[in-house]
Amino acid sequence: MSDNTNSNGALVRVDGVEKVFHRGSEDIHVLSNLNLHVPSGEFLALMGPSGSGKSTLLNLIGGLDRPTKGTVSIGGERVDQLSDRALAAWRARHVGLVFQFYNLLPVLTAERNVELPLLLTHLSKAQRRKHVETALAVVGLSHRAKHFPRTLSGGEQQRVGIARAIVTDPTILLCDEPTGDLDRKSGDEILSLLQSLNREQGKTIIMVTHDPHASARASRTVYLDKGQLSTTKPE
Numbered sequence: 001m002s003d004n005t006n007s008n009g010a011l012v013r014v015d016g017v018e019k020v021f022h023r024g025s026e027d028i029h030v031l032s033n034l035n036l037h038v039p040s041g042e043f044l045a046l047m048g049p050s051g052s053g054k055s056t057l058l059n060l061i062g063g064l065d066r067p068t069k070g071t072v073s074i075g076g077e078r079v080d081q082l083s084d085r086a087l088a089a090w091r092a093r094h095v096g097l098v099f100q101f102y103n104l105l106p107v108l109t110a111e112r113n114v115e116l117p118l119l120l121t122h123l124s125k126a127q128r129r130k131h132v133e134t135a136l137a138v139v140g141l142s143h144r145a146k147h148f149p150r151t152l153s154g155g156e157q158q159r160v161g162i163a164r165a166i167v168t169d170p171t172i173l174l175c176d177e178p179t180g181d182l183d184r185k186s187g188d189e190i191l192s193l194l195q196s197l198n199r200e201q202g203k204t205i206i207m208v209t210h211d212p213h214a215s216a217r218a219s220r221t222v223y224l225d226k227g228q229l230s231t232t233k234p235e
Contacts, residue, residue, distance in 0.1 A: 009039055009040075010037035010038060010039055010040075011038055011039060011040040011041075011042075011074065011075055011171070011172070011204055012036065012037065012038035012061060012073075012074055012172065012204070012206070013036075013037050013071070013072070013073040013074075014034060014035060014036040014037070014057070014060065014061065014070070014071075014072050015035055015070055015071045015072075015073075016033055016034075016035065016069065016070035016071065017031055017033070017034045017035075017057075017060065017067045017069065017070030017071070017072065018031055018032055018033060018034070018067060018068045018069040018070055019031040019053070019056055019060065019065075019067055019068050020068045029227060030053040030056050030227060031053050031056060031057060031060075031067075031227045032226075032227035032228060033070075033228075034057070034070070034227065034228065034229055035229070036057070036222070036229055038204065038206060039204075040202075040204055041198070041202045041203075041204055042198075042204055042205075042219055042220060043194070043195065043198040043204075043205045043207070043217070043218045043219045043220075044205065044206045044207065044218055044219070044220050044221075044222065045207050045209055045214065045215035045217075045218035045220070045221040045222070046058070046206060046207065046208045046209070046221075046222055046224060047208075047209060047210065047212075047215055047221060047222070047223050047224070047233070048223055048224035048225050049225065050210075052224045052225050052226070052227075053224055053227055054208040054224050055176055055208060057224065058174050058176055058206065058208055060072050060080075061074070061172070061174060061206060062091065062095045062097060062172075062174045063079045063082070063087050063090060063091045063095060064091070066080055067080055074094060074171065074172065075094075075171060077090070092117060092120045092121070092168065093168065093170070093171075094170055094171040094172065095170050095171070095172055095174060096164075096165030096166050096168065096170035096172070096173045096174065097165055097174050097175075097176075098158070098161050098162055098165045098173065098174070098175040098176070098178045099161060099176055099177075099178075100176055100177035100178065100180040100181050101181055102149070102154075102157045102158055102160070102161045102181075103161065104149040104157055104160055104161065104164075105149075106148065106149050106150060107148075108148070108149075109145065109146050109147060109148055110136065110141060110144050110145050110146070110147050110148075110149070110152065110160045110163075111132050111133075111136065111145040111146065113149070113160055113164055114132045114135055114136060114160060114163045114164045114167050115128055115129075115131075115132050115167070116164060117164060117167055117168050118131055118132070118167060118168065121168070131167050131168075132145075132163075132167060133145075134167075135163040135164070135166055135167040136160075136163050138163065138166065138197075138201075139159040139160070139162050139163045139193060140159065140193075141156060141159050141160060141163065144156060144160075153186065154181060154182050154183075154186055155182055155185075155186030155187075155189055155190065158178060158179075158181075158182060158186070158190050159190070159193065161178075162178075162190070162193060162194075162197075166197065166203070171204065172203075172204045172205070172206065173194075173197065173203050173204065173205045173206070174205075174206050174207075175194065175205060175206070175207040175208065176208045177208055177209060177210065178190055178194070178207060178209075178214075179191060179209070179211065179214050180209075180210070180211075184213075187211075187213075187214070191214055191217045192217075194207065194217065195217050198219070205218075
C-alpha cells in the first residue's frame with residue numbers, strides 16, 4: 001500500500017456491506033448495508049449483543065472472510081477483490097490479530113510464538129530475533145521470552161498474543177474480546193497496553209468487546225445490532 005489513508009482520510013472503509021451465511025436452505029443475514037469508516041490512528045470499540053455480527057465484521061476488515069455484497073478497503077486497497085493468495089500475503093503484512101483465548105502454541109516458548117508471523121516474511125533469523133525482542137519489550141515481557149505458555153499467567157499469555165500481533169508492525173490491530181478471559185486487574189493492564197500502542201505508537205485498533213469498562217478506554221464506540229451500526233447503545 002502506498003498510502004495509509006484514502007481521499008476522505010479513512011484508513012478503513014466498509015461501504016454497503018452485507019454478509020449472508022447459508023445454513024441448508026436457510027439464509028442467515030448477519031450484516032445489512034453496513035457502513036464504517038475508521039481514521040488512521042483511531043482506537044475504536046465495537047459493541048453489541050452476542051450474535052450481532054461483531055466478529056463477522058472484524059473478520060471482513062481483517063481479510064479473514066469476504067462480504068456477500070459491498071466493499072472493504074484498507075488504505076485505499078480493495079481487500080475484498082484480492083485473490084486468496086494475495087489476500088494471505090496482504091493479511092500477513094497489514095493485520096495484527098489478538099484473540100480472547102490467546103491462541104498460543106503450547107509447545108513453543110513465548111519468543112517462538114511471537115516469531116510465528118515473521119516466518120511468512122523474508123527476514124533473516126537475526127532480523128526476526130530483533131523484531132521479537134522489540135515486540136516483547138513493548139509488552140513488558142522480555143524477561144519471560146524463554147517461558148512456555150503453561151508457565152505464564154493469563155495476562156502474560158495475552159501480552160504474548162499482543163506481541164505476536166504487533167511484531168510485523170501491522171497497519172491495523174484487530175482485537176476480539178481481548179480481556180474476555182481475564183480478571184479485572186489483568187484486563188486493565190491489557191487495556192492500558194492497547195491504549196499505549198494507540199497513543200504512543202499511533203496504532204489503529206478495532207476492538208470487539210462486551211464490556212463497557214473496556215470500551216471506555218477507546219476513543220470512539222459504535223454499536224452493532226441486527227446487522228446495523230449505531231453511535232448509541234440499542235435499548
